[in-house]
Amino acid sequence: SGINPKSIDGLFFASTTQVYTEKASASFIATVLDLREDIVTADFTDSLKAGTTALARAVDTIKANKEISRILVITSDMREAEPATTWEFGFADGAAAFLIAEGDKLPLIIDDYFSLSTNVTGPWKRTKEDSFIRTFETKMDNQIYTQSIIKVMSEIMKRNNLNPDDIDIAAYYYNNPRTHGRISKAMKFNQGVAQNGLFFQLGDFGTSMSFLLLISALKDPSENAKVVLVGFGDGADGILLHIQDKSALIELSQNHMGLAGHQQSMKLLENYNVYIENKKLLEKDRYIRKSSAVTLWRDTPSVYKMYGLKCKNCGTVQYPTTSRSCVICRADDQLDLIKLALKGKIFTYTLDHLVGGTYMDTPVPRCVIDLDDGGRVLLNMTEIENPEKNVSIGMEVELTFRRLHEGGEFKNYYWKCRPVRGRL
Template sequence: MTGIRSYGIYLPGYQLERKSISRAWDFPKAPGTKSVANIDEDSITMAVEAGLDCLAGIDPKEIDGLYFASTTPPFSEKQNASLIAKVLDLRDDIQTADITTSTKCGTEALREAFNTVEAGNAKNILIVIADKRDAEIQTMDEFIYGDGAAAVLVSSDDAQCCAKIEGYHSITTLTTGPWRKEGDPHVNSFEIKHETMYGYMKSMTSVLAGLMKKYEINPDEVAKAIYYSPDPRSHGRILKAMKLSTKAAVDSMFMQISNTGSPLPFQMMYMAFEKCPSNATVLLAGYGDGADAFYLKTTDKIKDVVNSKTKSRKLFKEIKTIENYNTFLKNRLVIKGKEFFTRKASAVTIWRDSKSLLPFYGVKCNNCGYTTYPIMPTCLVCRSTDFEEVRLQRKGKIFTYTLDHLVAAEYVQTPVPRCVIDLEGGGRVLLDMTDCNPEDAAIDIEVGLTFRKVNEGGGSKNYYWKCRPIASKKKDKEVEA
């Protein structure tokens, strides 16, 4: 049996209320919020976070392949998947691939992973899906596009799978739009009503009807129908057109995170599985110049996997609100601050120290037990050369910190806390704090590590780890302008 062994989600730590957009451009008021990635986030960093969530409790060395799906890959000639695989500490002898250019790239990746595992060419393939699409400023698209990521682990281990993939059905359709050419800063459209009616509606109903006919699925048998939708109205029309029960409807989360693009169906799946019993029939579909639809059947393992995940309601509670629209524009680099100096980076150093920089390895001395970061040739305490490389924990407490006021061009919130962190399990590191108000920094508070873009020195994009406060029971303060 080939099925879904695990899954993960990542929602950025910020959101923008649509009323802030309305107020800025004198648009009609619109309810709800959209998810907003931080200035140091992109599709790679969000994919890493979703991948880490998916692999929680699973040995990364079990993974035989990684597929990265995104319409906004940071690199157009350099494989993004290989970088993500390195950060997640996967083996070197695995298959990797980037699947891009369509909002159904996530379901395309799922289809390829299913075929590969089903053919016996791999046992476990991790799919990470992420998008960070920019809407044209002062248009209605600003209300629609959100940021986020998801991950799915496809496996042949039927004893571990929470949902069996019974099969799929795909169609391809040439549509006018939406589209984004090379060099375009935002997505373009021909005519939204035309694209929705003759592109989305036609393709989605066709692929779902084809899947249900192929596997003889009656509408009343469907427990959950998960499918991409550009807006809530279209989502409801598909449900009605397919004669599915309202109980089968899955919230598209448009009012909370908006349309996140390619990861949206998998983020909806994360929410839907929370309410799925075992042996439930689930439909999963993605759209973009055609469509893919999958027939899933939940197993007795579904409750165990769901219980191991963070509940969706908690994810939404941890998101902070950006109150000022200008802060959002600065976040998207529409408004740029003064650059105080040009960042530099050494390609040789990044290559040489990649094991410390990306999967976050240090060394533990076998003589005195002290853990050193980064990887060093000798122990800093006893000078012994008898040590072993260990992957450090991504959680710790602040030992001390300082506030840096000289990086206004690189962060939305300043000053920036620079924190010395004592990690759980050993090791001390110096990291910037992100996704926070500066006053969040305090000695002895718990922080978690998060993978972020640090600069574009050397003409490339460079990544490293930062820290962020672990959400407490107290309500997080809203982000002030």
């Protein structure tokens, strides 16, 4: 993206499926992204409008603190649905991110926001008692949802002297295409204004839904287009934006995979059993790995931030960062920290047919990778079909940060490699 991670002053993370109930995910994400320590971080959770709420709070924070000019807002959800229910049909896993910043040459400008608070019975999920989302009376929920979305959009337009004809893009949360159409009709939007192309293609992304709807709509932007972004969940947030720089948006889409690029790179699961195993929907005795909190803390530069060491004497790059001596020239205390590339080529590999005490979804390639610009790492490969045929020496791969296991009753993350996903 060409964005220096050290230039970001804050990170807000929004999700209804936080990893922990008492531990900040935003701080962990900031560590993995190699952001500075002197930044503001916060988690927003427990409501599907957590994403739009986080975005609004980012705007407020930048206005209130002169030392903060850039906040990264990330939304992500992996909601678990009870098997054989309509929730399972509708739910999708997804994430989106917006960088909120001050400046003159910004592609999108936030003009105003307005919020509503409404006590809704459902859907809900209790912390300890419920494994899956519950609901009571969907007719009542739909009525409150419809009223909240219409009211928040009407109010944000009224505050800014806008008519329905003035709105070019309306990206509001929905999980029912029929209700979505009724809202568009009630708002008297022109055809094509209300974004509705995701549910049947991919599903309901939770907190990321309205963000992804907006991103999808921006693939063909119009100069000075008026945009309404709406999140819903026990109330609603309405955010008014306008497109300031069409060329900047087009450049962004060219430099990122975007929604369409990720959609094209998706692969269908072989069967329902693979889905159940990956989601761990069945209770069973699993292989328990060990984990050390002290080691993770000590090795944070290597394990999370993907730093290596470069020898000042001979220029060799090595990994991890725990050594004092160069592996080539043997010089002591001549090593500098260096950020490693997240792409490389397979030097050699093996196929492991027994992983975690199970033969499900095996073999797993274990690859020795020569990283671009130096350094060699050993990583498992993911997102690969028929590895016996599709993995080869010299193959180009990219690194991706993934959860490995829950050894030590802690969620442990590390890097894996995967085939390079294409760019549009």
